[in-house]
Amino acid sequence: MSPSIRTLTLFALVALLIIGTGVIQGWDLALVILNMGLVSAIMSLGVNLQWGIAGLFNVGVMGFVALGGMAVVLASVDPVGEAWAAGGARAILALVLGAATIVATVLAWKKTRNRWLTAAILIAGFVIYRMVRDPGVDAIEAVNPAGTGFLGGLGLPVVIGWMVGGLLAAGAAWIIGKTALGLRSDYLAIATLGISEIIIAIMKNEEWLTRGVKNVTGLPRPMPDAIDLQNDPGFVERAANLGFDPTAASTLYIKIGYGLMFAAVLIILLVLAQLALNSPWGRMMRAIRDNETSARAMGKDVTFRHLQVFILGSAICGIAGAMMTTLDGQLIPTSYQPLRYTFLIWVMVIVGGSGNNLGAVLGGFLIWFLWVQVEVLGPGFMTWVTGALPDDSGLKEHLLDSVQHMRLLTMGVILLLVLRFSPRGLLPER
Amino acid sequence: MDFLNAIVALSNFVLIPAMAYGSQLALGALGVTLIYGILRFSNFAHGDTMAFGTMVVILFTWLFQSWGINLGPLPTALLAIPFGIAGTAALVLITDRGIYRFYRGQKAKPVVFVIVSIGVMFIYNGLTRFILGADDQRFADGERFIINAREFKEMTGLDEGLGIKTTQGLTVVTAVIVVALLFWFLNRTRTGKSMRAYSDNEDLALLSGINPERVVMVTWLIVAALITVAGTLYGLDKSYKPFTYFQLLLPIFASAIVGGLGSPLGAIAGGFVIAFSEVAITYAWKKVLVYLMPEALEPSGLVQLMATEYKFAVSFMILVVVLLFKPTGLFKGKSV
Numbered sequence: 001m002s003p004s005i006r007t008l009t010l011f012a013l014v015a016l017l018i019i020g021t022g023v024i025q026g027w028d029l030a031l032v033i034l035n036m037g038l039v040s041a042i043m044s045l046g047v048n049l050q051w052g053i054a055g056l057f058n059v060g061v062m063g064f065v066a067l068g069g070m071a072v073v074l075a076s077v078d079p080v081g082e083a084w085a086a087g088g089a090r091a092i093l094a095l096v097l098g099a100a101t102i103v104a105t106v107l108a109w110k111k112t113r114n115r116w117l118t119a120a121i122l123i124a125g126f127v128i129y130r131m132v133r134d135p136g137v138d139a140i141e142a143v144n145p146a147g148t149g150f151l152g153g154l155g156l157p158v159v160i161g162w163m164v165g166g167l168l169a170a171g172a173a174w175i176i177g178k179t180a181l182g183l184r185s186d187y188l189a190i191a192t193l194g195i196s197e198i199i200i201a202i203m204k205n206e207e208w209l210t211r212g213v214k215n216v217t218g219l220p221r222p223m224p225d226a227i228d229l230q231n232d233p234g235f236v237e238r239a240a241n242l243g244f245d246p247t248a249a250s251t252l253y254i255k256i257g258y259g260l261m262f263a264a265v266l267i268i269l270l271v272l273a274q275l276a277l278n279s280p281w282g283r284m285m286r287a288i289r290d291n292e293t294s295a296r297a298m299g300k301d302v303t304f305r306h307l308q309v310f311i312l313g314s315a316i317c318g319i320a321g322a323m324m325t326t327l328d329g330q331l332i333p334t335s336y337q338p339l340r341y342t343f344l345i346w347v348m349v350i351v352g353g354s355g356n357n358l359g360a361v362l363g364g365f366l367i368w369f370l371w372v373q374v375e376v377l378g379p380g381f382m383t384w385v386t387g388a389l390p391d392d393s394g395l396k397e398h399l400l401d402s403v404q405h406m407r408l409l410t411m412g413v414i415l416l417l418v419l420r421f422s423p424r425g426l427l428p429e430r
Numbered sequence: 431m432d433f434l435n436a437i438v439a440l441s442n443f444v445l446i447p448a449m450a451y452g453s454q455l456a457l458g459a460l461g462v463t464l465i466y467g468i469l470r471f472s473n474f475a476h477g478d479t480m481a482f483g484t485m486v487v488i489l490f491t492w493l494f495q496s497w498g499i500n501l502g503p504l505p506t507a508l509l510a511i512p513f514g515i516a517g518t519a520a521l522v523l524i525t526d527r528g529i530y531r532f533y534r535g536q537k538a539k540p541v542v543f544v545i546v547s548i549g550v551m552f553i554y555n556g557l558t559r560f561i562l563g564a565d566d567q568r569f570a571d572g573e574r575f576i577i578n579a580r581e582f583k584e585m586t587g588l589d590e591g592l593g594i595k596t597t598q599g600l601t602v603v604t605a606v607i608v609v610a611l612l613f614w615f616l617n618r619t620r621t622g623k624s625m626r627a628y629s630d631n632e633d634l635a636l637l638s639g640i641n642p643e644r645v646v647m648v649t650w651l652i653v654a655a656l657i658t659v660a661g662t663l664y665g666l667d668k669s670y671k672p673f674t675y676f677q678l679l680l681p682i683f684a685s686a687i688v689g690g691l692g693s694p695l696g697a698i699a700g701g702f703v704i705a706f707s708e709v710a711i712t713y714a715w716k717k718v719l720v721y722l723m724p725e726a727l728e729p730s731g732l733v734q735l736m737a738t739e740y741k742f743a744v745s746f747m748i749l750v751v752v753l754l755f756k757p758t759g760l761f762k763g764k765s766v
Contacts, residue, residue: 057541126735134731179750185541186472187753190683194746197680205739338676339555343548350545405559412552416529419546 007358007427014365021369025376028248031255033372038262039324041364044348045266045273046316048360051349052429053277054309055289057185060176062341063196064314067172068165068321069331070203070210075161076220077153083143083208088151090136091208094129101125140208150211158220162265162322169318170311172199177307196342203333210331217330223257226250258327265323266361269316273357285309286355317345339408344371347415353425362427370414374407382406431588436721438590442579443717448702448709450598450667453605456701457660458678459685460612460694461653467629467692468649469530471543476657477679478554481672482521483658484665485562487514488569495571503573503596507662514662519654525550526650534646551676558672567670572596597666608659609698612652616694621648629692677742681708684745688752690759699760704745712738 018037022030043061050056104125109118141149156164172195180191203210210216229235229250239249276282288295288302296302325331344367352363382403389396418425458480465473473479490510500506529550533543576599579591616622621644628635628645636642661675668674685704689696714732736743752759 057544179754183753183757186544187687189472189474189544190680190687191746191750191753194680194684194742194749197677197742198740198746201739201742205737337673339552343552346545346548347552402560402563405556405564407556408552409556409560412549412554412556415549415552416546419542419549420529420532423542 003427003430007362010362010426011358014362014369017369018365021373027252028255029372029376031252031259033369035255035258035262035327036324036372037365037368038259038266039320039327040345040348040368041361042262042266042269042320042323043317043345044352044360044364045269045357046313046320047345047349048313048352048354048357049273049316050310050313051346052354052356052360053282053285053289054306054313055185056181056306056310056313057189058192058310058313059189059338059342059346060192060194060196060199061317061345062336062338063192063199064169064172064317065321065324065341066196066199066203066333066336067169068162068318068323069325071165071168071318072158072161072219072322072325073210073216073331074153074168075156075164076158077216078155080143080148080150080152083140083148083151086143087136087139087208090132091140091151094133094136097125097132098129101129137206137208148211149214150208150216158222158326161326162319165322166315166319169321170315173311173314174307176314177310181303181306181310193338193342196338200333200336203336210333213334215330215332219326219329219331221329222261222326223254226254229253262323262327265319269319270357270361277357344411347411349425350415351418351425353427353429355429356425356427359425359427359429363425366426367411367414370410371407374410375404378403378406432721435588435590436718438582438588438592439718439721442590442592444706444709444713446594446598448706450595450601450663451709452702452705453601454660454664454667454701455678455681455685455705456698457605457608457656457663458682459689459697459701460609461656461660462682462686463689463692463694463697464649464653464656466686468625468645469534469543471540471547472683472691474544474547474679475551475554476682477676478551478558478672479518479522479654480657480661480664480678481558481675482554483514483518483654484661484670484675485558485672486517487511487658487662488562488567488665488670490514491569501572504600505570505572505597505666507569507666508600511659511662514658515655518658519651521554522650522654523647526646531643555672555676562672564672567665569670570597570666595667597663601663601667604659604663608656612656612694615652621645625649680742681705681745684749687749688759690761693759693761696759696761703760704748707748708741708744711735711744712741 018030018034021033043065046064047058047061050058101122102125105118105122108114108121112118140151143149153161176192176195180188180195183191204212206212207214226247230246235250235253236246239246242249244252284295284300285305287298288300288305292302345364348363348367349360350363351367352361353359379400382400386393386396386399458476461479462473462476465471465476487507487510490513491505491507494500494506494509499509501508529546530543533546573596576594576596577592579593582592583589614622616626624635624640625645625648627638628640628642632642635645664670664675664678681704685700686697687700688703689698689700712734714734716731716733719733
């Protein structure tokens with residue numbers, strides 16, 4: 001089968017799976033799968049850029065996704081004026097001082113190579129930072145702690161929040177890349193894993209910034225509210241003409257709206273990624289991936305190119321994270337789990353076909369579909385498997401209770417099977 | 431007197447907990463370092479292997495408890511450890527036979543092994559949660575304290591109490607025994623020597639007739655033992671939750687890398703470096719400082735450098751600093 005026919009067939013299969021879900025299990029579930037599938041596809045596009053095209057082993061995807069989510073809060077939530085008055089200036093000043101400390105430390109080390117001076121600057125800077133920060137943060141968190149207790153955001157339109165998400169992730173990637181990209185591949189993996197945990201720890205702990213574990217709910221939406229639609233006589237009439245009741249029609253309308261917006265973002269990013277892959281730049285990246293030494297001998301700046309592609313891939317993950325938070329309408333720092341937001345994305349890229357952008361997108365849809373369906377269909381399957389056991393059997397009860405953990409197992413098996421029998425993925429790199 | 435109080439407070443809140451935590455990390459890091467030395471990849475499934483091993487220990491502990499068997503003042507889990515090791519050994523040997531061996535035959539690149547270990551991680555993770563669930567489990571029993579804080583105060587007349595939990599004492603003692611056995615094995619026995627030879631130079635070891643599959647099998651057995659002991663001790667000392675064990679991957683890897691990947695001695699040193707820094711940086715020093723400083727200089731805040739939630743950041747920063755200044759770790763590890 002030629003590669004393009006294979007691509008078409010597999011994408012048609014995914015479309016069929018989602019449409020089949022709609023026909024059999026209801027369009028609501030199908031749209032849920034489609035929307036998060038689009039977001040997953042964007043994430044795996046970002047990881048594919050780093051791993052598939054440049055060979056960088058980044059297992060900190062969760063951190064960039066979470067930064068994207070945080071960006072939505074920082075950009076699009078309305079500012080809390082009282083909190084700004086109470087300690088906003090102090091908190092911002094502390095951030096600037098903290099950043100200045102790090103810059104000064106790095107500069108001192110680079111210029112003088114004096115350990116004691118560098119350490120002294122770092123410690124002094126840290127003490128000043130804490131002295132400026134602590135009163136300000138306490139003041140901010142004291143303002144109506146049950147309702148706000150944080151600075152809020154800038155009140156910008158939510159779509160700008162997505163771009164801020166990309167920028168924030170790119171900024172973090174720049175810092176991480178500067179320190180960690182020179183390391184060997186497994187050290188880079190551990191470093192990125194660590195940084196993603198740190199980002200989550202910051203989001204859980206810095207209440208003045210993101211409300212921490214108190215979560216931010218009711219984020220602004222780019223779509224009209226379901227209640228407003230149901231109260232709009234024109235909308236109700238159109239829904240009735242199509243044979244829908246207003247409640248069902250309004251949720252479908254909103255989900256389709258999100259789907260279209262996400263699809264637009266995915267198509268733009270996919271086209272850009274394809275153009276990049278087939279450009280001289282893409283060929284250079286693959287040359288660096290395949291043989292770093294010879295690429296360096298050809299005069300390519302390997303370190304800079306790695307940094308560049310690391311930032312680009314992370315920014316894409318940040319955008320996807322921001323979109324996901326918008327779709328959820330809330331930011332819950334405790335919901336970020338590395339298995340779900342880092343390693344599952346890796347399964348998507350590997351299964352889809354690393355190095356092939358379309359493969360990564362396909363993997364995103366397919367693995368997300370399975371991830372949801374294993375949970376939806378798992379209980380039924382388990383009931384069927386345990387059908388022979390008596391109803392009061394403890395084993396049966398236990399198996400039915402723990403069916404939700406089946407999907408981790410399933411993902412592991414899928415990843416291992418693909419690695420073993422089709423190591424280049426469903427859509428291999430050309 | 432104040433000085434003594436300060437020392438007691440310091441031991442109670444920093445030295446003793448860090449000692450126990452360091453022993454647990456060291457045992458975990460030894461496993462990582464052995465796999466890296468012999469099989470030459472970073473095993474991402476390590477934390478979940480630990481969770482699995484501890485789960486087997488917990489199940490056997492419950493079984494023994496239901497039979498009324500116990501060790502008096504010591505936790506029953508000690509009795510269950512051999513069974514846990516056997517279960518974990520069976521699991522990792524089956525995994526090696528069914529999965530890793532294929533890639534060894536292909537002479538796959540280390541990064542392929544790492545990705546494969548991510549798949550294994552998913553499976554172990556699902557397996558553990560499927561059997562025992564994702565919740566906290568308590569399985570410690572027996573005497574809770576070797577030295578009780580209140581009794582210590584009455585005995586010495588100091589203001590500060592010193593409490594040593596049984597599990598803390600047990601952790602350190604067990605770790606010393608296990609490490610001593612391991613080093614005896616690696617340095618004195620024929621199999622141990624062949625393992626070190628294989629780790630130093632694979633081709634030369636093969637030429638001198640060492641059977642690589644046997645070396646790999648013995649490595650997995652040792653790793654299974656180390657990881658089960660480490661996981662059980664951690665679970666007894668703190669609590670057991672599969673997700674916490676997954677997260678332990680970071681400090682364990684940091685310990686192994688800080689010490690120098692592939693160096694057993696380094697893994698132990700790294701474990702203690704990470705544990706002591708983690709506890710020291712997230713501890714609120716006010717209590718100790720109040721005893722030591724003249725009244726005028728007493729700190730007003732908690733003097734906590736970082737909130738406890740940032741403990742990952744600590745292991746990570748040490749990791750980065752060591753890698754930047756001493757890329758092969760404190761004890762010269764190997765870099766593949």
